[in-house]
Each structure stands twice: as C-alpha cells, then as structure tokens.
Amino acid sequence: MATTTPTRGVQGPRPGRRAPKPMTPGRQAWRSRLWRFDDKASPYAYIAPFFLVFGAFGLYPLIYTGWIALHRVEMTSLDQMEWVGWGNFSTILQDSEFWTAVTNTFVIGVISTVPQLMIALGLAHLLNYKLRASTFWRTVILTPYATSVASAALVFALVFRADGGLLNWVLGFFGAGETNWANGHWSSNIAIAVIVIWRWTGYNTLIYLAAMQAVPSDLYEAASLDGASRWQQFRNVTIPALRPTILFTIVISTIGSMQLFGEPLLLEGGQVGARGGTEHQYETLSIYLYNYGWNLGHLGPAAAVAWAMLVLLLLIAAINWLVGRFMRKTAA
Amino acid sequence: MTTTSPITAPDHRRVSKAAVGDEPPRRRRFKPGAGRQHHAGPFAYFALVVVGLGSIFPLYWTLVAASRTQDEVLDTTPPLIPGGNLFNNLEAAWEQANLGKAIVNTVIVSSSITVATLFFCTLAGYAFAKMRFKGRGALMTAVIATLTIPPQLSVVPLFMMMSDIGWGGQLESVIFPTLVSAFGVFFMRQYLLEALPYELIEAGRMDGANNLRIVWSIVLPVARPAMMVLGMLTFVQSWNDFFWPYLALNQQNPTLQVALGQLSASYVPDQSIVMAGALISTLPLLVVFVIFGKQIVGGIMSGAVKG
Numbered sequence: 001m002a003t004t005t006p007t008r009g010v011q012g013p014r015p016g017r018r019a020p021k022p023m024t025p026g027r028q029a030w031r032s033r034l035w036r037f038d039d040k041a042s043p044y045a046y047i048a049p050f051f052l053v054f055g056a057f058g059l060y061p062l063i064y065t066g067w068i069a070l071h072r073v074e075m076t077s078l079d080q081m082e083w084v085g086w087g088n089f090s091t092i093l094q095d096s097e098f099w100t101a102v103t104n105t106f107v108i109g110v111i112s113t114v115p116q117l118m119i120a121l122g123l124a125h126l127l128n129y130k131l132r133a134s135t136f137w138r139t140v141i142l143t144p145y146a147t148s149v150a151s152a153a154l155v156f157a158l159v160f161r162a163d164g165g166l167l168n169w170v171l172g173f174f175g176a177g178e179t180n181w182a183n184g185h186w187s188s189n190i191a192i193a194v195i196v197i198w199r200w201t202g203y204n205t206l207i208y209l210a211a212m213q214a215v216p217s218d219l220y221e222a223a224s225l226d227g228a229s230r231w232q233q234f235r236n237v238t239i240p241a242l243r244p245t246i247l248f249t250i251v252i253s254t255i256g257s258m259q260l261f262g263e264p265l266l267l268e269g270g271q272v273g274a275r276g277g278t279e280h281q282y283e284t285l286s287i288y289l290y291n292y293g294w295n296l297g298h299l300g301p302a303a304a305v306a307w308a309m310l311v312l313l314l315l316i317a318a319i320n321w322l323v324g325r326f327m328r329k330t331a332a
Numbered sequence: 333m334t335t336t337s338p339i340t341a342p343d344h345r346r347v348s349k350a351a352v353g354d355e356p357p358r359r360r361r362f363k364p365g366a367g368r369q370h371h372a373g374p375f376a377y378f379a380l381v382v383v384g385l386g387s388i389f390p391l392y393w394t395l396v397a398a399s400r401t402q403d404e405v406l407d408t409t410p411p412l413i414p415g416g417n418l419f420n421n422l423e424a425a426w427e428q429a430n431l432g433k434a435i436v437n438t439v440i441v442s443s444s445i446t447v448a449t450l451f452f453c454t455l456a457g458y459a460f461a462k463m464r465f466k467g468r469g470a471l472m473t474a475v476i477a478t479l480t481i482p483p484q485l486s487v488v489p490l491f492m493m494m495s496d497i498g499w500g501g502q503l504e505s506v507i508f509p510t511l512v513s514a515f516g517v518f519f520m521r522q523y524l525l526e527a528l529p530y531e532l533i534e535a536g537r538m539d540g541a542n543n544l545r546i547v548w549s550i551v552l553p554v555a556r557p558a559m560m561v562l563g564m565l566t567f568v569q570s571w572n573d574f575f576w577p578y579l580a581l582n583q584q585n586p587t588l589q590v591a592l593g594q595l596s597a598s599y600v601p602d603q604s605i606v607m608a609g610a611l612i613s614t615l616p617l618l619v620v621f622v623i624f625g626k627q628i629v630g631g632i633m634s635g636a637v638k639g
Contacts, residue, residue, distance in 0.1 A: 004606065009460075035542075038542050040457055042463065042543040043459040043463040043465040046455040046456055046458060046463075046547075047456045047459050049452040049511070050347050050456050050512040057490065057508060058486060058509070060489075061486030061488075061489040061490045065488055065489050068488055068489055073492070078496075117626075119462075123383060129371060129372035130370060130371045130372065130378075131371075131372050131376070131380075131477060135626050137384065139531055139621075139626065139628075140388065141383060141384065142625070142628065143538070143618075145568075146568055146618060147617075148572035148574065148589050148613060148614065148617075149574045150572075150574055150592040150593055150596075151394065151614045153614055154592070154596055154606055155390045156390065158397060158603060159390070159393075160392070163406065164405070164406030164407060164408060166393070166410055169410055196388075198386070198390065206633050207633070209388070210634070261484075261574065261578075262593070270596070270597050270598075270599070289488075293488060293491075299492070303488040303489070306486070310615055313482070315482070
C-alpha cells in the first residue's frame with residue numbers, strides 16, 4: 001500500500017511533514033499509526049454514504065420484492081403476509097392484460113427511442129457547425145428536459161385530445177377527420193411516444209454533440225484528403241467514433257422506456273388513465289404495477305410484476321450485448 | 333474546439349491544404365471536417381428554427397391555455413394568444429390542488445436532496461478519483477451498475493418499509509431514498525480526475541493536514557464549478573420526479589408534481605385550471621433554466637464524455 005512517490009496516490013509516510021511539537025520516539029509511532037489509520041479508513045468513510053443509502057433503499061427492497069411476490073399482502077393490512085408461493089406469478093402470467101402491458105411497453109419503447117436518437121444525431125450534427133448564438137440553440141433544445149413529466153403529459157393531452165385538440169385542428173386543414181388518438185392502440189402509443197421524444201431528444205442531442213466535439217480533426221482531414229464527401233465523412237468517421245456513445249444512449253433510453261408511467265397515466269387522466277385506457281390500449285408495465293398495488297390494493301401481484309420487469313430488463317441487456325457483439329464482429 | 337480562422341480559410345494550419353486546394357479536380361471545394369470548421373448553411377438554421385419552435389411551443393401553449401377559460405381552450409378553433417383569465421385559474425388551481433403546501437414541500441424536498449447529494453457525491457467522487465484503496469475498481473463498477481436499476485423494482489417493499497418506520501405519506505419517504513445519486517458520484521469523479529492535481533493534495537499533506545482537512549480546504553474549492561452543475565441537475569430532477577412521490581405521498585401532503593397529477597385525476601377536471609397548475613409547477617424551473625441554461629448545457633455535455 002504505502003508508496004513514497006509523491007505522484008502516485010496520496011498515502012504512505014510523508015517524509016517532510018512539519019511536526020508541531022518536538023517528537024519523542026513513542027509519540028512519533030503513535031502519530032504515524034493514527035495517520036495510517038486515517039489513510040486506510042478515509043476513502044471507505046467517503047464512499048460509505050452512497051452504499052448505505054443504496055443498500056437500505058435500493059438493494060434491500062429489490063431483494064425483498066422477490067419475497068413479497070411469494071405472498072399475499074393487502075394495502076389495507078401491510079403487516080400481514082400470507083404465503084402463496086408462485087400464485088402471484090401464475091396470476092399475472094395468465095392475465096392477458098399483463099401481456100398487453102408488455103407489448104405496449106415494448107412498442108412505445110421502440111417507437112420513441114429509434115426516432116428520438118436519429119433526430120438527436122442529426123441535430124447534433126447541425127449544432128456541430130459553426131453557428132451564430134450556438135449556446136442559445138443548445139439551451140432552447142434542452143428546454144423540454146426542464147419540464148416535468150406531469151406538465152408535459154398534460155399539455156400533450158390537450159394536443160392529442162379528440163374534441164378540441166390542437167392536432168386534430170391542424171390536421172383538419174389537410175382534410176383529415178377527427179382522430180380519437182387515445183382510443184386506438186397505435187395512435188395512443190404514438191401519442192405517448194411523441195411526449196417522450198419531445199422531452200428527451202434535446203438531452204440526447206447534447207450527449208452526441210459532446211462526443212462529436214471529441215472526435216479528432218485530423219480524422220476528418222485525412223478522410224477529405226482521400227476525397228470523402230461530407231456525407232461519407234459523417235457515415236465513416238463520425239458514426240464509428242460515436243459508437244460507444246450511441247450504445248450508451250440506447251441503454252439509457254431503453255431503461256427509461258421501461259419506466260413509462262406519468263405519460264400514459266395523464267394522457268387521459270382520472271380512472272381511465274390509471275387503467276391505461278378504456279381498453280388498456282396504452283397500459284405500460286408501470287401502470288399495470290401501480291394499478292395492481294395502489295388501485296386494487298394487492299401488493300403481492302404488484303411485486304411479481306416488478307420481478308417480471310427485472311427479467312425483461314435482463315433479457316433486453318442480453319439482446320443488447322449480443323447485438324453489440326455482432327456489430328463489432330461485422331465491423332472487424 | 334472551434335478554430336478562429338476567417339471564413340475564407342477553413343483550415344490554415346495544414347501545408348498540404350494548399351497543394352490540394354489549388355487544383356480542384358471536381359467542382360467540390362476541399363472541405364475538411366464535417367462541421368466544426370464550417371459555417372452552418374441556411375438549411376441548418378431552418379431546421380434549428382423548426383426544432384426550436386417545437387421545443388418551445390408546448391410551454392407557450394401551457395401559458396395560453398392557463399390564461400383562457402375551458403370553453404375557449406377546447407373550442408374547435410383553439411386560441412393561440414394568451415387571454416385574460418390567468419389569475420382566476422391560478423386561484424382555482426391553488427385552492428383545488430393544495431398548491432401552497434405543495435410548493436413549500438417541493439422546495440423542502442428538492443433543496444434537501446440537492447444539498448445532501450452535493451456533499452456525499454463530492455466526498456465519494458474524491459475518494460474514487462484520487463485515493464487508492466482495496467476494491468476501488470469493483471466498487472466504482474457497482475456504483476455505475478446501480479444506474480441501470482429502475483425504481484419500479486423496489487417501490488412495493490419501499491412503500492411497506494416507509495409505513496413501517498412511520499414515514500408513510502411523509503416527505504422523508506421521498507427524500508431519503510435519493511440522498512446520494514450514482515450519477516452524481518460518477519460525475520464528480522470524472523471532474524476531479526482532471527481538475528485536482530496530486531501535487532495539490534501532496535502539498536496539503538506536507539503541511540500536516542489530515543484527510544478531512546484536505547477535503548475541506550483543497551477538494552471542495554477545486555470541485556466548486558462541478559458542484560454548481562451537479563446541484564442544478566439534481567435540483568431539476570428532484571423537482572420533476574413523479575413516479576415514487578406519486579405512490580408515496582397523498583393529496584394532504586403533496587409535492588407539486590403529485591398535486592398536479594391529483595388535480596388532473598379529479599372528477600371532470602377543468603382543463604384551463606389544470607394548465608394553470610402545470611404553469612405554476614413549471615415556471616420556477618424555467619426561470620432557473622433561463623438563468624443557468626448555459627451551465628446546465630455545459631454540465632450535461634461534460635458529464636457525457638468519459639474523461
């Protein structure tokens with residue numbers, strides 16, 4: 001552990017420490033032991049708060065969820081747990097509503113993530129040019145990020161409203177009839193995806209922009225010396241250099257779309273929103289979990305849904321990893 | 333990153349440029365760099381204006397709807413400029429949704445989370461960046477791994493725990509689970525890796541400062557710019573947090589977002605009043621954003637790239 005090279009780490013005996021008092025040998029040993037303890041223990045003390053909080057409010061509940069999922073627990077009597085084994089899991093797996101929620105979560109995830117990241121990539125490319133008032137544009141694009149889920153969902157609820165909605169009014173100029181956006185399976189999923197895209201595109205744009213600015217100039221110069229057009233430079237220099245960042249945003253967006261709750265809840269609001277639509281046409285897994293636990297008051301099945309979400313996440317992670325590996329192989 | 337060369341010379345540092353640039357075989361001029369050295373054309377500005385308007389319009393329309401009556405908002409030809417009903421709606425929203433208490437609660441929750449996050453994340457970030465201890469790499473990986481766990485996976489037992497401790501429906505139940513953030517630890521570590529030279533710490537040790545003293549007199553001053561950014565990001569996030577607060581709190585003791593959700597869930601809500609509530613909950617953050625937008629943008633961009 002202890003090194004005396006000043007440039008490596010910050011521990012070990014410091015040869016030139018000024019002593020405030022004349023040192024007796026015994027005193028010195030005691031002092032340096034104190035120092036060594038300070039050096040050994042301090043880093044652990046500094047990182048302890050994170051692990052304590054995460055352990056108490058993250059990891060422990062995560063494991064405990066699995067235990068609750070094997071019991072009957074009612075909202076009305078939280079302290080009574082009755083063992084039901086796999087009952088909750090078979091209940092939700094046989095519930096067609098659960099599979100609707102899985103499908104919706106997946107569909108909304110795809111139709112919100114893919115366009116969002118593509119728009120973000122294009123925008124980042126534009127922002128990477130020399131611009132007048134570049135900071136202004138970046139700030140404007142990021143504004144939706146500062147808007148809460150609730151506010152955003154409620155404004156867009158008015159945009160997508162069937163009677164007197166803004167979108168239907170605009171589409172009316174093109175001769176389209178009144179669409180009841182929230183009623184259709186696809187149209188409601190698109191509406192929710194639009195809210196997600198609106199809120200997160202700017203954020204992802206800035207992440208891409210930062211990555212683009214880190215690409216060394218000489219790569220572009222070499223490419224243009226070889227006669228690559230702007231588009232070819234974008235295709236063959238920018239995109240490969242951004243690959244890790246793109247993977248990162250895909251992971252973040254995927255985890256985010258697993259969590260969709262506020263958008264579907266407030267698209268129509270009230271009891272309809274809490275069911276994810278009259279026909280559950282835009283019910284997501286989070287809504288399903290909320291409905292079971294907080295509307296119907298059955299926490300056992302709600303915990304089982306949470307574990308089902310964990311399994312889905314692991315599946316998605318595995319697919320992501322395989323795709324990434326495949327892409328690396330084909331690139332090589 | 334951008335060079336300060338005049339428009340006519342995209343890049344004057346390369347000798348080879350002259351050799352190639354003098355004999356254009358095709359009509360295309362020599363163009364190094366996709367972007368960066370180049371000025372945006374009219375198309376880029378047009379696209380940015382469109383996207384900018386799309387980003388701002390929903391917020392503008394929140395104001396329009398909040399200042400009208402419901403009948404006007406839901407008219408077949410919706411209004412596009414604000415009306416004169418704003419204060420009636422604000423008053424109605426204030427009464428219906430318990431907004432006074434909600435604002436106080438939100439300020440308490442966001443401030444305490446922000447202060448705690450800054451303190452703990454700076455300490456942990458410093459330890460991970462500049463101190464060597466057994467298991468450092470593995471523990472940092474563990475911190476980053478926690479980012480991938482959605483809150484949905486733990487809300488059921490969390491709810492039971494909170495009512496067990498007696499925090500059911502209390503602000504503590506929203507504050508404590510988010511006292512330290514993995515993102516914050518990572519963010520501070522990335523910053524301190526670059527910004528804090530070992531020599532500075534060594535100098536402190538030479539003067540006989542113990543570890544805490546070094547944190548106080550050396551690390552904190554160096555970390556201040558990053559703490560500003562992390563503070564703003566944390567504040568925005570905790571202000572807007574919806575899922576867990578919505579499950580944990582109730583109408584008697586809500587945060588702004590919870591109050592807003594409840595307001596829209598009321599029986600046949602008046603849309604213009606709901607929008608007034610949305611305006612109140614968004615406005616403070618927008619003000620923060622207008623003032624500190626530049627720093628927030630810089631913070632997201634600096635946190636994005638691995639140092």
